[in-house]
Every structure is written in structure tokens, then in C-alpha cells.
Amino acid sequence: xxxxxxxxxxxxxxxxxxxxxxxxxxxxxxxxxxxxxxxxxxxxxxxxxxxxxxxxxxxxxxxxxxxxxxxxxxxxxxxxxxxxxxxxxxxxxxxxxxxxxxxxxxxxxxxxxxxxxxxxxxxxxxxxxxxxxxxxxxxxxxxxxxxxxxxxxxxxxxxxxxxxxxxxxxxxxxxxxxxxxxxxxxxxxxxxx
Amino acid sequence: xxxxxxxxxxxxxxxxxxxxxxxxxxxxxxxxxxxxxxxxxxxxxxxxxxxxxxxxxxxxxxxxxxxxxxxxxxxxxxxxxxxxxxxxxxxxxxxxxxxxxxxxxxxxxxxxxxxxxxxxxxxxxxxxxxxxxxxxxxxxxxxxxxxxxxxxxxxxxxxxxxxxxxxxxxxxxxxxxxxxxxxxxxxxxxxxxxxxxxxxxxxxxxxxxxxxxxxxxxxxxxxxxxxxxxxxxxxxxxxxxxxxxxxxxxxxxxxxxxxxxxxxxxxxxxxxxxxxxxxxxxxxxxxxxxxxxxxxxxxxxxxxxxxxxxxxxxxxxxxxxxxxxxxxxxxxxxxxxxxxxxxxxxxxxxxxxxxxxxxxxxxxxxxxxxxxxxxxxxxxxxxxxxxxxxxxxxxxxxxxxxxxxxxxxxxxxxxxxxxxxxxxxxxxxxxxxxxxxxxxxxxxxxxxxxxxxxxxxxxxxxxxxxxxxxxxxxxxxxxxxxxxxxxxxxxxxxxxxxxxxxxxxxxxxxxxxxxxxxxxxxxxxxxxxxxxxxxxxxxxxxxxxxxxxxxxxxxxxxxxxx
Numbered sequence: 001x002x003x004x005x006x007x008x009x010x011x012x013x014x015x016x017x018x019x020x021x022x023x024x025x026x027x028x029x030x031x032x033x034x035x036x037x038x039x040x041x042x043x044x045x046x047x048x049x050x051x052x053x054x055x056x057x058x059x060x061x062x063x064x065x066x067x068x069x070x071x072x073x074x075x076x077x078x079x080x081x082x083x084x085x086x087x088x089x090x091x092x093x094x095x096x097x098x099x100x101x102x103x104x105x106x107x108x109x110x111x112x113x114x115x116x117x118x119x120x121x122x123x124x125x126x127x128x129x130x131x132x133x134x135x136x137x138x139x140x141x142x143x144x145x146x147x148x149x150x151x152x153x154x155x156x157x158x159x160x161x162x163x164x165x166x167x168x169x170x171x172x173x174x175x176x177x178x179x180x181x182x183x184x185x186x187x188x189x190x191x192x193x
Numbered sequence: 194x195x196x197x198x199x200x201x202x203x204x205x206x207x208x209x210x211x212x213x214x215x216x217x218x219x220x221x222x223x224x225x226x227x228x229x230x231x232x233x234x235x236x237x238x239x240x241x242x243x244x245x246x247x248x249x250x251x252x253x254x255x256x257x258x259x260x261x262x263x264x265x266x267x268x269x270x271x272x273x274x275x276x277x278x279x280x281x282x283x284x285x286x287x288x289x290x291x292x293x294x295x296x297x298x299x300x301x302x303x304x305x306x307x308x309x310x311x312x313x314x315x316x317x318x319x320x321x322x323x324x325x326x327x328x329x330x331x332x333x334x335x336x337x338x339x340x341x342x343x344x345x346x347x348x349x350x351x352x353x354x355x356x357x358x359x360x361x362x363x364x365x366x367x368x369x370x371x372x373x374x375x376x377x378x379x380x381x382x383x384x385x386x387x388x389x390x391x392x393x394x395x396x397x398x399x400x401x402x403x404x405x406x407x408x409x410x411x412x413x414x415x416x417x418x419x420x421x422x423x424x425x426x427x428x429x430x431x432x433x434x435x436x437x438x439x440x441x442x443x444x445x446x447x448x449x450x451x452x453x454x455x456x457x458x459x460x461x462x463x464x465x466x467x468x469x470x471x472x473x474x475x476x477x478x479x480x481x482x483x484x485x486x487x488x489x490x491x492x493x494x495x496x497x498x499x500x501x502x503x504x505x506x507x508x509x510x511x512x513x514x515x516x517x518x519x520x521x522x523x524x525x526x527x528x529x530x531x532x533x534x535x536x537x538x539x540x541x542x543x544x545x546x547x548x549x550x551x552x553x554x555x556x557x558x559x560x561x562x563x564x565x566x567x568x569x570x571x572x573x574x575x576x577x578x579x580x581x582x583x584x585x586x587x588x589x590x591x592x593x594x595x596x597x598x599x600x601x602x603x604x605x606x607x608x609x610x611x612x613x614x615x616x617x618x619x620x621x622x623x624x625x626x627x628x629x630x631x632x633x634x635x636x637x638x639x640x641x642x643x644x645x646x647x648x649x650x651x652x653x654x655x656x657x658x659x660x661x662x663x664x665x666x667x668x669x670x671x672x673x674x675x676x677x678x679x680x681x682x683x684x685x686x687x688x689x690x691x692x693x694x695x696x697x698x699x700x701x702x703x704x705x706x707x708x709x710x711x712x713x714x715x716x717x718x719x720x721x722x723x724x725x726x727x728x729x730x731x732x733x734x735x736x737x738x739x740x741x742x743x744x745x746x747x748x749x750x751x752x753x754x755x
Binding site for chain 2: 006100
């Protein structure tokens with residue numbers, strides 16, 4: 001096996017046990033080499049209330065090399081690329097140590113959300129805004145959290161689409177057909193009428 | 194010499210052959226291969242080495258010994274001196290008093306250099322000498338502080354190998370020094386590697402349960418030997434020379450002997466090589482030679498000049514890491530090279546390799562360094578650089594001078610930028626030309642040796658020593674060419690028609706004229722060079738050209754005041 005599966009397995013069990021930490025890991029099928037991290041937006045930050053997904057790739061040399069992490073959920077943050085979710089964090093690069101774990105790495109990413117480091121930016125535009133227009137930054141970050149990081153349940157989608165003037169039955173059928181994708185369902189409803 | 198139009202196929206061939214600097218290994222190898230003749234050819238080097246070997250003991254204040262290696266003990270100094278003699282052979286042509294503020298070297302003494310402000314030899318430290326110095330420093334620190342060698346290495350590396358600095362700081366605040374070096378305090382116990390403790394607990398890296406053999410540095414953060422080994426191997430693979438304990442909060446560095454203990458031989462050898470290279474990178478006493486594929490380190494401490502020479506005789510500037518560029522200053526060189534890069538497009542059409550004869554318009558290709566051209570067709574003699582009559586270069590020489598009036602007159606009404614471009618091109622053209630000449634002239638010695646081989650087949654009584662002086666004179670010629678090349682960068686930075694510039698142009702003119710005379714003579718056929726009167730003329734001209742070179746450099750050093 002290319003990576004240390006025994007260690008990854010143990011880490012997954014540990015992280016599953018500790019639900020209070022605010023971070024978690026989901027499996028993508030049976031592949032231990034490719035995981036999805038879940039981070040709760042820290043309180044009293046513009047990311048509060050959001051749930052952020054992180055793509056985790058376990059490299060063959062893990063744990064001697066850091067795992068590759070990238071935000072799947074769009075985030076407005078100076079150290080995260082608003083384009084591709086790349087994260088600028090020292091422990092995911094040269095400061096990695098084999099004694100660190102996926103959990104500690106995810107916790108560090110969570111801590112990064114609370115305290116951005118604009119002097120070492122990943123996204124120059126966001127970093128500039130963070131330095132020069134704190135208020136605009138906070139509201140943009142909050143807006144992105146609302147738009148991309150909120151888990152929306154189906155009832156809310158139905159209510160919103162019905163409010164637009166579509167029949168409840170049609171809405172439910174369209175949503176089911178589009179696998180719960182609200183925008184695709186809306187398109188279908190518009191195209192169908 | 195006449196360098197005419199379509200040169201023969203043979204000459205072209207010679208030109209396209211990669212130039213082999215006379216001292217590099219390839220050429221000496223090549224010469225060694227060609228039977229006994231080579232003995233005499235390399236005998237050239239032999240003689241000059243002998244000269245130096247004799248000279249060195251007469252100069253007790255050999256800087257390599259005096260500066261970089263403050264004596265550990267008398268006994269350890271003994272073999273060092275022998276080594277120094279060996280390495281001095283490599284730079285045999287530079288007697289101690291030859292390098293001045295501008296770092297130029299004279300080969301033949303003379304009154305000029307006696308006025309130089311600073312006179313020291315540029316030291317060169319070969320790999321062996323470097324390793325020995327490293328070893329000695331390490332052992333001395335280890336003994337004085339009562340620590341193991343690998344801990345001493347870590348301590349020394351934290352202060353850029355400045356032994357005195359380390360010792361005084363250690364006496365002041367050992368705690369601070371140890372923390373900065375990633376060494377446990379007291380340093381003596383840093384190596385308490387708790388090796389091979391078999392335990393049943395889980396290793397925090399691989400998460401396997403025991404029984405496993407655990408090891409730790411003196412910080413006590415223990416991991417199984419298997420993980421240690423993989424951790425160290427991967428770090429070495431990455432080229433890391435400062436490996437710290439895997440525990441994220443710990444800053445203790447892994448000493449060399451632990452790497453040796455835990456890794457296989459190949460990995461450890463790689464690691465040692467990296468650490469040795471790191472010495473040059475970290476130490477302030479030596480630098481890498483910037484020449485491509487050279488890879489030698491050169492000591493800098495004993496040199497008051499910023500121009501130093503490596504054992505392969507590459508001379509370079511310690512500050513800007515480009516070719517030794519006297520009389521030009523580093524900032525002038527950087528600005529100039531940038532400008533050359535920017536303007537290269539504009540210059541492409543100007544720097545074509547052919548020119549037309551100013552009289553009969555035949556196409557002319559230059560294949561030698563000499564700028565005195567004689568058209569084979571119409572016998573017109575002219576200067577390759579300014580296309581003016583060659584006659585004017587011997588009687589009234591003005592080729593090197595940029596004439597602002599001339600430009601004003603001809604370009605009247607045109608934009609100033611055009612004049613600036615003309616001014617730049619004037620200097621660039623001459624700068625490039627000297628560079629090209631030097632490259633061609635570097636081959637003179639090799640060509641003479643080849644020619645001699647041919648001759649000897651016909652006339653076995655010929656001696657190889659007969660062409661030895663050609664190599665020496667060529668070297669002097671090339672030194673003049675390098676200085677001439679950089680004089681145009683210096684002149685470009687000088688204000689036009691200032692008194693300094695006038696004096697500078699005068700000195701430059703003198704050097705250029707003498708250099709061209711020497712070049713012309715050296716490029717004549719070997720049969721001609723073998724004549725006794727020609728030989729003495731070559732030697733005299735080489736001395737005169739060198740004198741001009743030193744005069745120019747000293748003039749600049751003194752601020753160009755008449």
C-alpha cells in the first residue's frame with residue numbers, strides 16, 4: 001500500500017470519537033487515500049454557521065509528508081484562494097511534522113479561519129480588502145458563507161421555489177429529477193413552463 | 194593581420210571548435226594524450242609552478258594560513274602549509290603584492306603596483322583544504338566545550354562557522370547559544386540518544402503497537418526506529434541539512450552521528466555531502482565560484498580585493514558574482530548588463546558578424562582577435578571597430594573616443610533619444626568586440642601547440658619550450674582584453690568631455706593600442722613566432738601592454754586626477 005493505511009484508519013476512528021472538536025472526516029467510498037474534511041466555521045468569525053468541506057489527499061509518503069488539503073467549499077479568506085480553494089498554511093508545507101495528524105491539520109485550518117494572516121496571502125485581492133476595508137471584507141466573507149457554506153435542507157428549497165410562483169408538486173418533481181440542485185431545478189421549471 | 198572575407202574552410206572549422214581555455218582540464222588532458230610532446234607542452238605550467246614553489250616560502254605571511262585558520266596548534270599547521278603551497282601553484286601568476294583595491298593582478302612586477310593601496314593575495318581554498326579547516330574547527334570547539342564533534346558542528350553552523358564568535362558567545366550565555374543551535378544545554382548531554390529501548394506502547398508516528406524499539410534525542414520525544422529512519426531519509430532526500438526533532442514544539446536538531454547511526458550508508462553520505470556544501474553557503478569565509486560547472490569554493494577572508502580567483506583560474510567578483518570587471522564598478526556592471534539585455538533587439542542588426550570593406554565593399558568576416566584589417570582584394574587597411582584608416586590608429590589614435598560633436602552634427606534635429614542610443618551603441622560595440630577578440634585569442638596558445646606538433650614531425654630538432662612564451666603572452670593579452678572590455682562600461686558611465694573622461698580615454702587609448710599590437714604579433718604564423726627577434730618583441734610588447742593595463746587601473750583607483 002502506498003501510504004500508511006493503518007495509521008490513517010486509526011486517525012479516522014479517533015476523529016470520529018471526538019465530535020466536539022468541530023472538525024470531522026468523511027470517507028469517499030473505500031479509498032483511504034482520498035478523504036473529505038469537514039470544518040465548522042469558528043464562532044465570532046464571518047464564517048460562523050458555515051460548514052466547510054476540505055478535499056484531503058493522502059500522499060504516498062504520509063505521514064512523513066503533509067496531506068494535500070484544499071477547500072471544496074468556496075471561502076472568502078486572505079489565505080485561501082477564492083478561485084481554487086488552495087490553502088496557504090505553514091504546517092501543510094515545510095512546517096509539517098510526522099507527529100501531526102489529519103485532525104491537528106484540520107484544527108489548524110479552522111484556527112486560520114479565525115485569525116487570517118494577510119502578510120502571507122494566498123489571494124492577493126482578498127488580502128488587500130482585509131487590510132484596507134475590514135468592514136467590506138467581513139460582509140463579503142459572511143455573504144460567501146451564507147451562499148456556499150450553509151447546508152440547505154430540501155424544505156427550504158421547496159419553499160423558495162414555491163414563493164417564485166411554481167406549483168409545489170412541480171417543484172418537488174423538478175428537485176428530485178435534478179438531485180436536489182436548486183438552480184438546475186429552477187432552470188427546468190422555467191424551461192418546462 | 195589580415196582577416197579577409199571568406200576565410201578558408203579550415204579556419205572556419207577552427208573557429209567553430211569549442212574554445213578550450215588553456216588551463217582547463219580538457220585541454221591539458223588532450224595534450225597529455227598526445228605522446229611525449231605533451232610533456233614539454235605542459236612543461237610550461239611546470240616552470241611557473243616551480244617559480245611559485247620557490248617564492249612561497251619566502252613569504253612567511255602567506256594569507257591563507259594567517260587569516261582563515263587562526264592556529265589551533267603548531268603541529269596541525271604543518272601539513273597545512275604544504276597544502277597552501279600546492280594550492281598557490283594554481284594561482285601561480287599572482288604574486289602576493291599584485292592585487293590592489295581593484296583586484297587586478299600584475300605578472301611582472303614593475304613600479305606601478307608599489308603604489309597600490311592594498312596589496313594582498315587572493316587566497317583559494319580547494320575542497321580538501323576546506324574540509325580540513327572544517328574538521329579542525331569542529332575538533333577544536335568539541336575539545337574546548339567538552340562536547341562531541343557532531344554537536345560542535347551544530348553549534349558552529351548556528352554562527353556561520355565563526356569559531357571565535359561562538360566561543361565568546363558561549364562563555365557569555367551558553368543557554369542562548371544552545372537554544373539557537375538546536376542543541377540541549379548543557380551541550381555535553383545533547384547526544385544522550387536513548388536508543389533501542391524496546392517498549393510495548395504505540396509509536397505516535399506509525400501508530401503501530403509494540404513491542405517496538407524506540408529512540409529519542411535528549412528531549413525525550415521518542416519514536417520507533419523504523420519511523421526515525423524513514424523520517425531522516427526523507428529529510429535527507431529533500432536536501433534538508435538542519436533536521437529537527439519530529440515533535441512539533443521541539444527545536445532540538447538531529448546531530449550528524451545520529452543520522453549515521455540510523456540511516457543506511459548511502460543516505461548518510463548524501464547527508465554529509467549536503468552538510469559540507471552548507472559550510473560554503475553558511476560560512477562567511479568562502480564562496481562558490483560562479484562559473485558554470487566549476488563547483489569550487491574559494492576563500493575570501495584574506496582578500497582585501499573583491500576580485501578573487503578559484504583554483505581553475507576563473508576570476509570573479511565576490512560582490513556581484515560576475516566576471517572580474519575592473520575598472521567598472523559593480524553597480525555600473527549590473528546596470529550595463531541589464532541595459533544590454535533590454536537593448537539586445539536593437540543591437541541585433543548592428544552586431545552582425547560581417548562588415549563591408551569601406552573602400553571596395555567586399556564582405557568581410559573577422560576570424561581573429563586583431564582589429565587591424567587588410568582587404569585582400571584592394572589592400573585597404575582599416576580598423577574593424579571604427580572602419581577608419583588603420584594609419585590613423587598608429588599616428589593619431591581616436592578610435593576609442595566617443596565624439597559627441599560628430600553625433601550632434603550628423604544627427605542635428607533628431608530626437609535626443611537617438612543620440613543616447615548612438616552613445617550606447619558606441620560603447621556596446623567596443624565592449625562586445627573586445628569580448629569576442631578575447632574568446633578568439635584564448636585559442637592562440639592551443640593553436641600554437643597544434644602547429645608545433647605539425648612542425649616537429651618535419652623538424653624533430655624543434656623544442657617545445659620554444660612556444661612556451663606564446664602561452665604566457667596570450668594570458669597577458671587576455672587580461673588586457675578583459676580590462677579593455679570593462680573600460681567601455683566604465684566610460685559609458687562617465688560624463689562626456691569631463692577632465693576625468695579625457696584622462697581615462699587617454700589611458701584606455703594607450704592600453705588599446707598596445708593590446709592590438711601584441712594581438713597582431715601573436716596571431717602571426719608559428720614559424721614567424723619562432724624567430725628570436727619576434728620572441729623578444731612579443732615579450733616586450735606583453736610587458737608594455739601589462740604596464741598600460743596597470744596604469745589604467747591605478748589611474749581609476751586614484752580617481753582619475755592628472
